[in-house]
Amino acid sequence: MNAASLRRLRGLLRKEFLQILRDPSSLAVAFVLPTVLLLIFGDGVSLDARNVPLALVVERPDTLTASFTSQFEHSPFFRPRRFFSIQAAERAMAAREVEGIIWLPSDFTRRAASSGNSPIGVIVNGADANNARIIEGYLQQAWANWLVAQARADGRPSPLPLAAQPQVRFNPAVRSRNYLVPGLIAVIMTLTGALLTALVIAREWERGTMEALMVTRATMREILIAKLIPYFLLGMGGMAASVAIAVFLFDVPLRGSLAVLTGASALFMLAALGMGLLISSFARNQFVAGQIAIITTFLPAFILSGFVFDINSMPGAVQIITHVVAARYFVAILQSVFLAGNVWSVILPNAAALAVMAAIFLGAARIVTRKRLD
Amino acid sequence: MWRQVVALIVKELLVVLRDKQSRMVLVGPPLIQLMVFGYAATYNLNNVPIAIYNQDNSAPSRDLVARFTGSPTLQLVAVLHSDRRIDELIDSRQVQMVLVIDPRFTQSLLTRVPAPVQVIVDGRNSNTALLIVGYVNTILSEFALAWDAAHGNPGPMAVLDMRARYNPTLNSQWFIVPGIVAVLTQVVTLLVVGLSVARERETGTFDQLLVTPLRQFDILLGKCLPGILIGVIEASVIIAAAVWWFDVPLRGGLSALYLGLFLFVIAVTGIGLMISALAMTQQQALLGAFLFMVPSIILSGFATPIANMPAWVQDLTLLNPMRYFLVIVRGVFLEGSSVSSLASQYWPMAVIGVVTLAAAGWLFRRRAY
Numbered sequence: 001m002n003a004a005s006l007r008r009l010r011g012l013l014r015k016e017f018l019q020i021l022r023d024p025s026s027l028a029v030a031f032v033l034p035t036v037l038l039l040i041f042g043d044g045v046s047l048d049a050r051n052v053p054l055a056l057v058v059e060r061p062d063t064l065t066a067s068f069t070s071q072f073e074h075s076p077f078f079r080p081r082r083f084f085s086i087q088a089a090e091r092a093m094a095a096r097e098v099e100g101i102i103w104l105p106s107d108f109t110r111r112a113a114s115s116g117n118s119p120i121g122v123i124v125n126g127a128d129a130n131n132a133r134i135i136e137g138y139l140q141q142a143w144a145n146w147l148v149a150q151a152r153a154d155g156r157p158s159p160l161p162l163a164a165q166p167q168v169r170f171n172p173a174v175r176s177r178n179y180l181v182p183g184l185i186a187v188i189m190t191l192t193g194a195l196l197t198a199l200v201i202a203r204e205w206e207r208g209t210m211e212a213l214m215v216t217r218a219t220m221r222e223i224l225i226a227k228l229i230p231y232f233l234l235g236m237g238g239m240a241a242s243v244a245i246a247v248f249l250f251d252v253p254l255r256g257s258l259a260v261l262t263g264a265s266a267l268f269m270l271a272a273l274g275m276g277l278l279i280s281s282f283a284r285n286q287f288v289a290g291q292i293a294i295i296t297t298f299l300p301a302f303i304l305s306g307f308v309f310d311i312n313s314m315p316g317a318v319q320i321i322t323h324v325v326a327a328r329y330f331v332a333i334l335q336s337v338f339l340a341g342n343v344w345s346v347i348l349p350n351a352a353a354l355a356v357m358a359a360i361f362l363g364a365a366r367i368v369t370r371k372r373l374d
Numbered sequence: 375m376w377r378q379v380v381a382l383i384v385k386e387l388l389v390v391l392r393d394k395q396s397r398m399v400l401v402g403p404p405l406i407q408l409m410v411f412g413y414a415a416t417y418n419l420n421n422v423p424i425a426i427y428n429q430d431n432s433a434p435s436r437d438l439v440a441r442f443t444g445s446p447t448l449q450l451v452a453v454l455h456s457d458r459r460i461d462e463l464i465d466s467r468q469v470q471m472v473l474v475i476d477p478r479f480t481q482s483l484l485t486r487v488p489a490p491v492q493v494i495v496d497g498r499n500s501n502t503a504l505l506i507v508g509y510v511n512t513i514l515s516e517f518a519l520a521w522d523a524a525h526g527n528p529g530p531m532a533v534l535d536m537r538a539r540y541n542p543t544l545n546s547q548w549f550i551v552p553g554i555v556a557v558l559t560q561v562v563t564l565l566v567v568g569l570s571v572a573r574e575r576e577t578g579t580f581d582q583l584l585v586t587p588l589r590q591f592d593i594l595l596g597k598c599l600p601g602i603l604i605g606v607i608e609a610s611v612i613i614a615a616a617v618w619w620f621d622v623p624l625r626g627g628l629s630a631l632y633l634g635l636f637l638f639v640i641a642v643t644g645i646g647l648m649i650s651a652l653a654m655t656q657q658q659a660l661l662g663a664f665l666f667m668v669p670s671i672i673l674s675g676f677a678t679p680i681a682n683m684p685a686w687v688q689d690l691t692l693l694n695p696m697r698y699f700l701v702i703v704r705g706v707f708l709e710g711s712s713v714s715s716l717a718s719q720y721w722p723m724a725v726i727g728v729v730t731l732a733a734a735g736w737l738f739r740r741r742a743y
Contacts, residue, residue: 044687112531119535126538129546130417137508159530163488171497313420345466
């Protein structure tokens with residue numbers, strides 16, 4: 001790059017910065033969009049079941065059944081409602097008024113006192129399978145606690161032969177927001193990266209100023225670099241705002257270092273901008289560009305990145321596909337940097353993958369974007 | 375009058391279907407996404423990598439270990455002989471869970487003191503962590519039950535007898551695949567409708583439409599129906615794939631499903647037309663479609679339940695047609711819901727459809743001249 005080229009680049013950069021400052025729409029996409037989305041989604045996206053409406057059917061109430069059902073009364077997890085027959089409870093479940101039913105049959109206390117192993121009927125609405133499993137887990141915990149408490153009250157040894165001690169590392173309170181908010185940042189930044197670049201190139205074409213740029217001595221490479229630098233900075237600004245919201249508003253711990261976070265974000269931002277550039281110069285018409293943008297950015301970042309759905313549990317073929325989704329690597333880094341700290345064995349391979357993707361997308365965008373008139 | 379509207383509809387369909395790229399985009403990507411997402415979007419546990427540190431080398435502890443290694447859900451990747459590597463394995467995500475069996479395991483079992491079993495789980499994905507803890511608890515309960523039975527212990531005074539209605543094996547694919555019907559139908563319909571008016575305005579042909587004998591209502595109709603048609607056809611293909619490819623049970627009637635689908639597509643069309651009427655260029659229409667689509671999918675109950683959202687976000691979701699359609703698709707598929715039991719889901723979509731279409735019509739009139 002010689003002196004003339006540098007001078008041209010400086011001129012182009014000045015133009016881009018002035019354009020950004022005078023037209024607030026790109027500032028809006030870079031800052032307002034991510035913060036508003038994160039505020040709404042950060043509050044809205046949660047897998048922690050709370051206040052689950054639960055039907056209690058106690059056919060013959062006594063002190064033993066009361067000791068079992070009372071633990072649901074003040075639990076943050078359940079909102080119990082009494083029903084007088086199992087049929088009525090089933091009807092309420094069919095009408096989606098309750099998510100689960102606990103049924104203590106009339107011979108519950110008699111069987112508990114004589115033979116033991118007295119069955120407690122539990123029926124959950126399995127339509128939302130994940131929620132159903134979480135509810136089952138809560139109920140299992142409640143049951144074990146009740147058994148131990150009853151035995152202690154009677155002065156008997158613990159009725160359970162095993163004492164399971166689950167220990168959830170990095171997130172002992174098992175707060176789903178702690179892992180969903182870092183993932184959301186990746187999803188939102190994918191979106192802003194793609195949208196920003198869509199604005200970048202398409203606006204020049206639309207206003208016809210691309211042709212004006214083409215007849216100057218500036219090369220396509222200089223034009224692209226001048227486009228990338230300011231929007232890269234804008235994207236990083238949006239990223240910083242998102243991290244601040246996550247830490248200060250949503251109380252997600254940030255255990256790793258800011259330097260690592262910044263480095264990883266820079267690599268991801270380059271990949272996202274490169275992908276956006278590639279899309280906007282690839283597709284002939286906007287309908288196709290729009291479809292491709294949604295298909296290749298938002299939906300994969302949402303579903304294939306490990307943001308909500310665990311990549312380990314996907315079938316092998318799908319796991320291979322996830323390797324071309326840039327958000328996948330960024331989500332892995334974000335979840336580790338936020339919750340676990342600077343875990344180099346996670347950060348280095350994923351950062352390398354991001355660097356490779358950024359190089360490929362930017363290189364391809366450079367090749368595809370030509371000075372052309374059509 | 376009808377002949378003219380039909381002509382406009384044919385023209386709209388031709389605009390979308392004539393171009394090879396556009397045609398491909400309508401058919402290929404939704405099907406690819408259905409296949410990829412149908413398998414990817416799962417809350418089921420599969421191939422969970424685990425490590426086991428058994429400090430009590432005896433028959434009972436080996437029996438417990440066998441229950442873990444024999445499980446199709448878990449995958450043993452490391453057998454540990456000290457606790458040194460536990461942190462490293464968990465930190466680097468090589469394993470998602472470590473089972474640590476205490477040296478006093480057998481002794482405790484025989485003396486009827488609760489035998490300590492430590493389960494260390496990677497909580498970076500807390501949902502997976504909860505599912506793993508739940509699954510491990512099930513294995514441990516089965517072991518405890520078998521132990522009690524074999525040693526003549528009385529067992530606990532009560533046991534849980536758990537069942538799940540509508541989806542007995544709790545297969546999350548049954549929940550997600552019907553959801554994908556809603557997501558993809560919305561993506562396709564919104565783009566077809568959302569860009570149609572903006573495209574005409576950008577190329578200047580909208581003015582030509584206005585000077586034809588067509589009334590504005592006819593133009594609106596001609597813009598709506600192709601989107602509705604394409605949306606319903608696209609959805610039908612995905613529904614067929616859900617039933618025959620993914621084997622999701624379709625327990626309710628098609629009338630309940632298609633009434634919901636029809637109202638949903640109308641509501642999405644109304645929103646798409648509004649975006650189209652507000653946008654001056656296709657670029658803006660695309661931005662608008664994006665800005666509507668992302669929140670509407672994330673706040674629809676597709677991946678995370680609406681019941682878990684705070685009240686103000688729950689109120690916000692009432693404006694989202696997809697929220698209602700998801701209840702309908704899943705209700706009809708899994709619970710066999712009928713038209714009457716879904717009435718509370720139909721009318722809000724109808725209201726959204728009427729309001730957005732009326733607003734779009736009004737915006738057209740204002741923007742036409």
